[in-house]
Amino acid sequence: MALTPGLQxxxxxxxxxxxxPLLVYVLSHxxxxxxxxxxxxxxxxxxxxxxxxxxxxxxxxxRREMTRLGAQEMPKWEGKWPGSIDLLIxxxxxxxxxxxxxxxxDATDALGLTFKTKIVGFDQVWTIDPRHVKSILxxxxxxxxxxxxxxxxxxxxxxxxxxxxxxxxxxxxxxxTRPYFHRDRISDFALFAKHGDNAISQIKARMHxxxxxxxxxxxxxxxxDTATAFLLGFCVDSLSAxxxxxxxxxxxxxxxHHSDAFARAxxxxxxxxxxxxxxxxxxxxxxMFGDATKSDNEIVDEFIGPILKDxxxxxxxxxxxxxxxxxxxxxxxxxxxxxxDDYKLLRDExxxxxxxxxxxxxxxxxxxxxxxSQHPEVAEKLRKEIINKVGLARSPTYEDIKDMKYTRxxxxxxxxxxxxxxxxxxxTTRPTTWPPNNPGEKPYYLPSNSPICYSVWLxxxxxxxxxxxxxxxxxxxxxxxRLHKYVVPNPFIFLPFNAGPRLCLGQQFAYNEASFxxxxxxxxxxxxxxxxxxxxxxxxxxxxxxxxxHDGKRKAKEEFWPKTHLTxxxxxxxxxxxxxxxxxxx
Ligand code: HEM
Ligand SMILES: *[C@@H]1O[C@H](CO)[C@@H](O)[C@H](O)[C@H]1NC(C)=O
Ligand SMILES: *[C@@H]1O[C@H](CO)[C@@H](O)[C@H](O)[C@H]1NC(C)=O
Numbered sequence: 001m002a003l004t005p006g007l008q009x010x011x012x013x014x015x016x017x018x019x020x021p022l023l024v025y026v027l028s029h030x031x032x033x034x035x036x037x038x039x040x041x042x043x044x045x046x047x048x049x050x051x052x053x054x055x056x057x058x059x060x061x062x063r064r065e066m067t068r069l070g071a072q073e074m075p076k077w078e079g080k081w082p083g084s085i086d087l088l089i090x091x092x093x094x095x096x097x098x099x100x101x102x103x104x105x106d107a108t109d110a111l112g113l114t115f116k117t118k119i120v121g122f123d124q125v126w127t128i129d130p131r132h133v134k135s136i137l138x139x140x141x142x143x144x145x146x147x148x149x150x151x152x153x154x155x156x157x158x159x160x161x162x163x164x165x166x167x168x169x170x171x172x173x174x175x176x177t178r179p180y181f182h183r184d185r186i187s188d189f190a191l192f193a194k195h196g197d198n199a200i201s202q203i204k205a206r207m208h209x210x211x212x213x214x215x216x217x218x219x220x221x222x223x224x225d226t227a228t229a230f231l232l233g234f235c236v237d238s239l240s241a242x243x244x245x246x247x248x249x250x251x252x253x254x255x256x257h258h259s260d261a262f263a264r265a266x267x268x269x270x271x272x273x274x275x276x277x278x279x280x281x282x283x284x285x286x287x288m289f290g291d292a293t294k295s296d297n298e299i300v301d302e303f304i305g306p307i308l309k310d311x312x313x314x315x316x317x318x319x320x321x322x323x324x325x326x327x328x329x330x331x332x333x334x335x336x337x338x339x340x341d342d343y344k345l346l347r348d349e350x351x352x353x354x355x356x357x358x359x360x361x362x363x364x365x366x367x368x369x370x371x372x373s374q375h376p377e378v379a380e381k382l383r384k385e386i387i388n389k390v391g392l393a394r395s396p397t398y399e400d401i402k403d404m405k406y407t408r409x410x411x412x413x414x415x416x417x418x419x420x421x422x423x424x425x426x427x428t429t430r431p432t433t434w435p436p437n438n439p440g441e442k443p444y445y446l447p448s449n450s451p452i453c454y455s456v457w458l459x460x461x462x463x464x465x466x467x468x469x470x471x472x473x474x475x476x477x478x479x480x481x482r483l484h485k486y487v488v489p490n491p492f493i494f495l496p497f498n499a500g501p502r503l504c505l506g507q508q509f510a511y512n513e514a515s516f517x518x519x520x521x522x523x524x525x526x527x528x529x530x531x532x533x534x535x536x537x538x539x540x541x542x543x544x545x546x547x548x549x550h551d552g553k554r555k556a557k558e559e560f561w562p563k564t565h566l567t568x569x570x571x572x573x574x575x576x577x578x579x580x581x582x583x584x585x586x
Pocket of ligand 1: 353421496498504506507510
């Protein structure tokens with residue numbers, strides 16, 4: 001039986017909890033005479049005292065190392081209460097009720113691109129400096145890892161998949177996964193057509209009823225269906241459940257559909273993993289008696305398990321009769337099967353790639369439609385390119401998309417302002433130093449195992465990197481002179497897909513899928529607007545955001561509520577109305 005996360009933590013900490021009282025026992029029996037009261041006190045105080053001594057010794061050793069490296073401490077973002085507990089409360093409040101990076105943006109303005117927090121004794125480095133992010137992801141790749149803190153919090157769902165491992169195990173996973181993405185298959189548009197056209201005809205039908213749709217919901221179904229078909233060759237078919245109606249999350253046919261339980265379990269597992277990584281190692285305390293993701297995992301495995309077992313059985317049968325699978329033509333699963341028979345490995349890898357590929361692409365498409373609803377002039381220009389290149393009826397091909405520069409810039413500009421993965425984390429694997437915020441100062445010291453959080457959300461919106469109009473949605477910045485002024489000389493300011501050896505494997509797949517959907521949408525419809533009345537009241541941007549107008553913050557004019565768990569999403573969905581092309585002339 002697997003131990004609960006809480007018990008595992010207890011086991012890991014057993015020496016810390018048992019050695020000090022044991023010492024007291026030995027001392028009081030053989031060396032010193034203590035009264036019974038003194039003995040009890042000695043037992044009680046032994047654990048905190050030994051912790052205090054160890055931590056003093058540890059920080060003394062770190063200071064020595066810092067001096068040896070000729071480095072200094074980085075600026076500190078501190079709260080007013082002991083242990084900066086007020087900061088923790090503030091950050092948690094922002095995470096629940098704020099705009100992404102609220103609080104962190106002010107700290108960056110005040111302290112510089114890199115700083116740290118120490119909350120209840122836990123150090124955390126924050127950076128949006130492209131120089132450091134470049135070291136982390138590329139030039140000093142081995143000096144950093146996702147680290148045990150993170151992989152531990154994710155392991156009950158992600159296991160040992162590509163997303164959740166470091167070092168040689170990660171290399172092995174990357175090695176068996178990558179070949180699949182090299183193939184022409186990522187430009188096999190039949191898959192997009194099958195599910196994309198289904199999604200669009202359902203949107204169209206709903207518009208004919210005179211009702212809005214939750215665009216995020218449709219895109220999540222579309223990307224779930226394509227991802228399961230692409231990965232497993234077995235589509236979960238969530239689009240066939242039909243689309244939900246406004247204000248009726250529980251009365252539609254979709255809630256009784258088998259795919260809904262799967263999608264919900266999937267979302268819930270991600271939410272829990274993200275909450276764990278926010279509460280630091282203490283999440284394990286709350287899971288002393290059970291793994292919070294267990295029931296979600298069971299639902300996910302109920303769907304994936306039989307498919308994997310079937311495929312394994314088929315493979316074994318084929319091997320007996322000497323028929324070789326043809327991985328060139330097959331699904332991701334078959335590509336993996338040609339390299340392994342290990343059920344757990346197949347399971348972890350498929351779940352990882354499903355998580356990596358599905359919500360991210362749905363997020364991109366949802367944010368793109370939001371931006372287009374706010375910028376009809378961009379929608380019009382996009383539509384012109386689509387009609388020029390593909391016309392009004394034909395399904396686009398990979399060759400079409402390659403040449404559609406404006407479509408790609410619309411996607412890039414959406415990825416810039418609304419990166420589907422707004423934060424990422426790493427830890428140092430050895431002591432290191434970083435160039436400081438201000439030239440001429442001593443470098444900053446990072447001990448081994450320092451947790452680092454970097455935010456591409458803030459990097460993508462920084463006016464020093466992108467120019468004075470950094471907060472505006474303007475796809476032309478990826479085409480006109482601004483491209484050569486900002487991104488080309490400094491590519492590490494734009495990292496929606498990460499960079500270096502862990503660059504997203506699905507980047508091309510995602511551009512293809514998203515382009516396909518945008519093209520089909522704007523062949524069918526000629527404009528999109530937000531259906532504000534359908535947006536549930538609790539999910540509308542808080543009125544207080546408007547007050548940020550005088551700080552020049554973008555949240556002052558945001559008309560939807562972007563939130564993050566592992567990925568970015570629209571809180572409460574994104575309810576929109578789309579106007580069918582040509583309907584105004586009719
Ligand atoms: C707009 C869509 C997407 C975005 C913004 C995106 C972004 C990212 C980012 C930021 C990472 C790095 C994660 C990290 O280092 O912690 C990543 C990794 C990854 N992505 Fe994507 N992704 C997208 C779509 C996809 C799709 C469609 C697939 C597969 C079908 C995919 C497969 C992967 C895989 C396998 C990795 C892990 C790579 C590794 O760790 O070696 N992604 N993606
Ligand atoms: C669900 O609720 C919506 C709005 O209240 C209503 O229009 C629709 O008919 C309901 N659907 C079912 C299946 O009851
Ligand atoms: C979009 O961004 C990618 C980098 O992720 C870049 O390679 C590509 O050239 C950009 N395309 C356009 C049209 O902006």
